[in-house]
Amino acid sequence: MATYRDVAIVLRTHKLGETDRIITMLARGRGKVRAVAKGVRRTKSRFGSRLEPGMLVDLQCYEGRSLDTxxxxxxxxxxxxxxxxDYAAYTASAAMLETADRLAEEGQxxxxxxxxxxxxxxxxAGQAHSPGLILDSYLLRAVAIAGWAPSFESCAGCGAPGPHRAFNLASGGAVCSSCRTPGSGAPRPETFTLLSALLTADWPVADASAPEVRREATGLVAAYVQWHLERGVRSLRLVDRSETV
Structure with a gap:
């Protein structure tokens, strides 16, 4: 069977038999990969802890019919x-890995x-910013890459220049008074500013945001992502948001 080498991030693992695990990874060249790591649960496994969620590895596998090895x-x-x-970072990473797993199904x-x-x-890992901000920035940018980029300035419906006061999930973000439909929210202007900063990785603006603004932005980000993924990201319910209290 053919072998291949790639750089991959471990997304999740599942037990297989008494000593093996199925490792689900996002590989830079091959996309989503599912492979068996034989004997990885043994104390003296040659893989050690290298195949745990969140690890970045240089991987070599050989191809199988249903699972690689x-x-x-x-x-x-x-x-x-x-x-x-760090618990807050750990819960944020769990949501990121689950989202990446879901988006990798699209193969784009x-x-x-x-x-x-x-x-x-x-x-x-480097504690560059608040874990909650890193997570929300990742989520917005990940769905944007997948083709669902939100608009937080121009109207998502007609393109009219903002700022606007309403937010609508189905429309794709901020909407003007003409495009606003029943069920649209009305976030703070500062929340739109934060959301835009998270989408563009403008960290000085994001880091300076107030706790109440972060809380509101977090709710909108979660709703937007889960709307487009069409089913919930379970790990988001467990994310530690204590820094926004």
């Missing part, structure tokens, strides 16, 4: 190890999604 995994960056030491823009996830995990 991991033959080698060299650690590039132990993001998962650093993130696991693999390299961009891989680079975005790697950058987000690096920011969490």
């Amino acid at each position: 991991v033959t080698q995994a060299e650690l590039i960056a132990p993001y998962g190890d650093f993130i696991a030491r 823009a693999v390299i961009q999604q891989f680079n975005l996830l790697a950058g987000g995990l690096a920011a969490l």
Whole structure:
């Protein structure tokens, strides 16, 4: 069988038998990969902890009919190890990995999604910003790469220049008074500013935001992402948002 090598981020793992695991990964070149790591649950496994969620690895596998098999995994960056030491970062990373897993099913823009996830995990591991802000920025940019870019300035319905006061999920973000439909929200102007900063990675603006603005933005981000994914991201319910209290 053919072998291949790629750089991958571990998204999740499942037990298989007594000593093996199925590893689901986002690979930079091949997209979503599911492979068996044999003996990984043994104490003396040659893979050690390199195939845990959040780890960035240099991977070698050989192709199988339904599942590939991991033959080698060299650690590039132990993001998962650093993130696991902080509960807020850990819960944020779980939501990021689940979202990446879901978006990888679409099979589009693999390299961009891989680079975005790697950058987000690096920011969490390095405590570059609040975990909640990193998560919300990742979520907005991930769905934008997938083709569902929100608008927080111009009207998502007719394109009229903003700022606007209403927000509508189905329309794709901010809407003017003419395009506003029943059920639209009316976030603070500062919330639109924060959302725009998160989408464009304008960190000085995002870092300076007030807790109440972050809370409102978080609710809109979660609703927007889950609207487009058409089913909930379960990990979002467990995210520690204590920094916004």
